Amino acid sequence: MIVDPDVVGLSRLQFALTALYHFLFVPLTLGLAFMLAIMESVYVMTRREVWKRMTQFWGVLFGINFAMGVATGVTMEFQFGTNWAYYSHYVGDIFGAPLAIEGMMAFFLEATLVGVFFFGWERVSPLKHMIATWFLALATSLSALWILIANAWMQNPVGAAFNPQTMRMEVTSFSDVIFNPVAQSKFVHTVSAGYTMGAMFVLSISAWYLLRGRNVDFAKRSMTVAASFGLAASLSVVVLGDESGYTVSENQKMKMAAIEAMWDTEPAPASFTLFGLPDVASHSTRAAVRIPWVMGLMGTRSIDEPILGIADLVDQAKVRIGDGIKAYDAMLVLRENHDDAQAKAILAMHDKDMGYALLLKRFIDDPRKATADDIQKAANSTIPNVPVLFWSFRLMVACGLWFIALFAYAFWRASKRRLDGRRFLTVALWSLPLPWVAAELGWIVAEYGRQPWAIEGVLPTALGASSLTASQVGLSLGGFVLFYTALAVVDGYLMVKFARKGPDGLGMWPQRPDAIPATAQTA
Template sequence: MVTEEVVDLSRLQFAATAFYHFLFVPLTLGLSFLLAIMETTYVMTGKEIYRDMTKFWGKLFGINFALGVTTGITMEFQFGTNWAYYSHYVGDIFGAPLAIEGLMAFFLESTFIGLFFFGWEKLSKRQHLTITNLTAIGSNLSAVWILIANGWMQNPIGAEFSWVTMRMEMTSFWDLVFNPAAQAKFVHTVSAGYVTGAMFVLGISSWYLLKGKHVEFAKRSFRIAAAFGFASALSVIVLGDESGYAVTDSTDKVLPGIDQLEAQAAERIRRGIVAVQALESLRVKTVSEETRAAFEAHKADLGYGQLLRKYTADVGAATPEMIARAARDSIPKVAPMFWTFRIMVALGFSFALLFALSFWYSAKNTFTEKRWLLRWAVWFIPLPWIASEMGWFVAEYGRQPWTIYGILPTHLSTSTISATSLYGSLAGFLFFYTGLLVVEMYLMFKYARLGPASLGTGRYEGEADYQPAR
């Protein structure tokens, strides 16, 4: 039997790798579309400064993209190494969007990102702009399919349990794709990525303006980031609210209290006991219509019955105390959810305020005079990452004790492995990922300090043949 230590270590390892990976994802999503906007402006106006903007911010995008891919690949391997029963139980459903993401979106962006960097002198303006747009689309398509998979974990529709195969089987691919929870998560998550990218550009541009460096370059970057960020921040707030309700069964926008949730969970656990007992009978006896009818009538609560396996091997012998404990444990602890959610929301509104002020003063062409605003923008650079990690915590911790909500408890989802091997792999991942993060920070700071002078065009301060940009 899998121990609680193994479950906790498996969760911690996946959480750690997801945390590191999600440090790279939002910036990739946000910068990809900012690059498309900048290059579109270049093609429309013919001004070289917008080409330089695309190439410089594209350099930072490329660093982030490469390290994001590296941290993301290992996450999928964990489904086989640490979460084998999860992979067996729901692999047919969960694996489909991940396979499509790899075959379509990942190869799309991976192919075109090479053309983006090396095609400036080989392609026409419009051809290169098409490549940039396809890179942005590919990045966001990756998010679509990954969040379809994650949204199904929150709202598992389009699939049902088969007592013959003892696993979940897909009944409707289109229900999986158009899952309301997945769509809400997608628009909220990518909007958060757009905010991150916009804040990144806004903050670094503000730093240049405070230092009096690359002023024309920074002013144009600031304006684009302010407009894009303001629209994105409003989207995050509106769509985030809808995302919260999309994963509930409430249609009147009223959420039940804890006492009600415990009572509902206890009742479903009692019905789940009937489903578990009927399933065991179906597996070891000649199938009777009575047993099949009992299972079909209660199979929607099978997962709730399985919650009791954390406390007893014989679900049918569960005591009222065990049922009450399982019902209580089915509700996430309030304090972590309360504070992380409110930190996320507070940051979201502060981003909207900063972008609104930046957009307003940008429209009035007075933002370079507002040094307090520029300082504010610099200090705000890391905050979108904090908000994104808080949002990830709310979504994933709030789903516990389930890996698939209402279907598969977390304590049944892991592989049969030793705690020792998990300690070793966790330490290895932390060391490797921390090293990658250090590399990312070093390269980002290096090229951000150099600014567009790193392009070697001769148009920016710090270059030997400096001439002012047009």
């Protein structure tokens, strides 16, 4: 039967919103955990009380954020069973293992280490407490690793094959799943983005204190750590993001073409469109400003390999749909006769394309009866939303370049002991939301750009949804929006409340009339 587009659309919207909410907390957890480990290491080496208080204060904000991240993550994973039942049935053998390992990392290892961090200050030696904090920082990253392994398999499904006997995808090499090149590039890029967010958070809140003349020594030390750590992290984001883009050009050519709004294949090496107005109706990009060679060098690491345009990729999809229909037919024959040698041979030859035949399910019950017009529609459906990807990517990159510039300037000022310029502090404060903007844009590029696939080339998103009615999904969507909005409001309230209190208001730092030097008014 043809799937209900309303059910699929609402299910996608629900998962997108819950994932976006969840991703508000995860990167900050990654970044703050390492910031805490660095600060506590300085405390253990110097035994200066200010560094201990810094670790404890920023740890309070880390704890609030960590709790919200766990609360939003648990309910998000449940949706695989409620809203995406066929997806779970079809690829659960592969997808479930990394999620299970991540659950153990988050609920056993991380939770234990968080407990040691908050309640172990007077129970273990400073050295042992510092070691536990470093393990907490590593555990948060390892927890993210397993989620990204699962996500990377959706982008590049390696180490698995379709079993016509069980009618499911099954693992053929778990090591290939773990060491998926997409997982490696996504992991280092994502955690670096989290480190950048943590550094910006500390930098911005510290700037707020300095602007008000509060906790000056405390805030300057925090800003110094944030500036150096943030500069290294933001540089890593750009460098490792380039590697992530290269893996996209290798494994998700349509996503790459859409990001660049490259409607037609250009002679190698392709140019990079710095600015343009993608026009979906005419398949062109108006007012385009291009930089020669850049896209070809980044996307292919060569000067003679082309990056295929959208039109050529649609033509390739039509061919794969035709081959996929052959595999689909052979699969149905094997369901009736498991020993049919000819069907086995046909399926073995074309099984990599069967997912393309399943794209036809959006338009026709039986892919074997597809007309040329049906195949054209299915091929056209492989084009994601080009304007959304085009601008999301460019805004994300612009944020990344801004982070490098800001952290480099902050690092320079810290080295000169001039963390008191009012204009600089104001800019640092107002830059606080930008890492979240960049992170959400990155999520849109990665996940929205994968459409129409739940599993790239294997399972269309439209077939993964559960057998629910639109009203049922709409009801749960409304509930999730209310619940997650309430959590976001509570998190924001608590973070603002404790940040406003500051270390002095929480009794972690002497309350004294610190003041910004007069030079701050003109610097």
